[in-house]
Amino acid sequence: MQTVSVPLGERAYDVRIASGLLDRAAEYCLPLIPGKRALLVSDQTVYALYGQRLTEALTAAGVRVAAVTFPPGEASKSLATYEKILQAAAAVPLTGGDAFVALGGGVTGDLTGFAAATYHRGIRFMQVPTTLLAAVDSSVGGKTGVNLPAGKNLVGAFWQPRLVLCDPDLLQTLAPARYADGLAECLKYGVLWDEALFSQLEQGALFRVTEEQTARCVELKRDVVLLDERDGGQRQLLNLGHTIGHAIEQSSGYAVSHGAAVGLGMLLMARLFCPAIAGRLARALEANGLPTQLHLSLTQVAEALTQDKKRVGGEITLVVPQQIGQCELRKLPVAEVQNLLCSVEAKEEMA
Ligand SMILES: NC(=O)c1ccc[n+]([C@@H]2O[C@H](COP(=O)([O-])OP(=O)(O)OC[C@H]3O[C@@H](n4cnc5c(N)ncnc54)[C@H](O)[C@@H]3O)[C@@H](O)[C@H]2O)c1
Ligand SMILES: [Zn+2]
Structure with missing residues (x-):
């Protein structure tokens, strides 16, 4: 396991990189979800590949998992999908001790991070990157947001994840x-x-x-x-x-x-x-x-x-x-x- 610590004071977090992490996610996530409820956010392609496994890993550890999905692609990085995620969070309902979990590429990470930054004025979120771009770039650093018709990333917030879990095995199914x-x-x-x-x-x-x-x-x-x-x-x-x-x-x-x-x-x-x-x-x-x-x-x-x-x-x-x-x-x-x-x-x- 490779661990990279991001020492940002009270916003500090670890990036963990290891084969097999998806099925062991609970070990690292559980301490960060005291409320024991999570909203898994994923595009439909990634959810079909890995959603079930992550859900099972968290459920086995006693976390109640709800999921929200959207069509894959940059067009989904919109205010409409952002609202859909917030509505799903409110339906659970997620509260302060709960967490958003982004399972996917940069589109999913940016959307989920922005939802987490603004839902209840900010609750925690975790990233499980499934593209190489997300693993080495978008999952780290805290930039979150969505596009407007007028341009990319025009709405957003700085909001750091509480944990990044990167399982390189997931990248094998990438085009x-x-x-x-x-x-x-x-x-x-x-x-x-x-x-x-x-x-x-x-x-x-x-x-x-x-x-x-x-x-x-x-x-x-x-x-x-x-x-x-x-x-x-x-x-x-x-x-x-x-x-x-x-x-x-x-x-x-x-x-x-x-x-x-x-x-x-x-x-x-x-x-x-x-x-x-x-x-x-x-x-x-x-x-x-x-x-x-x-x-x-x-x-x-x-x-x-x-x-x-x-x-x-x-x-x-x-x-x-x-x-x-x-x-x-x-x-x-x-x-x-x-x-x-x-x-x-x-x-x-x-x-
Ligand atoms: N926040 C940041 O700092 C930051 C940095 C760089 C890029 N970004 C953003 O990231 C986005 C691009 O990210 P991306 O390239 O990961 O795009 P993406 O999230 O759209 O994923 C690309 C495609 O790969 C599919 N996919 C993802 N994981 C897969 C897997 N394991 N197996 C099979 N298919 C899989 C997805 O369904 C999608 O169709 C852009 O919106 C960009 O603005 C953000
Ligand atoms: Zn880039």
Whole structure:
């Protein structure tokens, strides 16, 4: 078992990573549910795969478990699903000593966390991540929320889980492309802070990220969250590949998946600001089932950049790689970034 502690004072919690944890969940959850009632939240795909097992594990320990499910996919990360979860909690009814349990990927975790943050002005919740992305990224750090028609994550709260239980066996049923999405985030941690991690993953790690490597990713995210829980400074480094990545996702009409877009975003940043690492990064992406060719016009991507919600005034904060294992934040005028992108397009005809 790998355990990563997140020492946030009275909001401290542990991330536990071990094969077989799903069926042993009660051992770790029970002390955190004095009211002995839990609302299990899951999308329908994940619930069908693992809902019963988690319910049985908790029930055997004396916890009464109710469940609420919703259709899989980003479209469910909505106010409507959020309300459905709250109504289910009120029907139990969950009270102060009870808990929400998020069993699923980032969509489930973000929804459940936001419901937990606001139900009765905040009750506890636990995360059982079932995607690699959720295991190494979204389940840790306390950002929760839902989308509005006007944009992603426009409503939310900072609310830390009380426990994260990661059973890597659950990831075996993921579609390879979804696993690869998580690998893009793992490679991102390597480019940001850990050359050794990058070199372990660069030969290709599809369905092979170890518990140690998962824990290392969680530690790296934990460390930056501890420095900057509320996302004003250093936490922005986690946006490596994301500013341009989001623009790619958007201008593709979400045909390019998040991880694929983040990989392409990192690669573009490398080509623009640190060409020395671009070849190695491209090989690593390819080996991990992620694209290196963008089948979109960079001019379109540049246009989508102006809609980025993290943009303040006419400037944009980019995460610029300096070598594998080191990056810096750099504020640039949006117009300059757009020009750079268009010049890459002119030069390389990447599109
Ligand atoms: N809170 C944060 O800090 C943070 C960080 C990164 C991303 N996010 C959010 O996370 C979301 C993306 O998360 P995601 O990629 O996990 O998406 P997701 O939760 O939609 O899961 C992806 C798909 O995989 C399926 N699935 C999940 N686990 C499975 C399993 N074990 N076996 C088979 N199928 C499984 C789901 O049903 C879904 O169709 C986005 O909404 C993003 O905004 C949040
Ligand atoms: Zn991401």
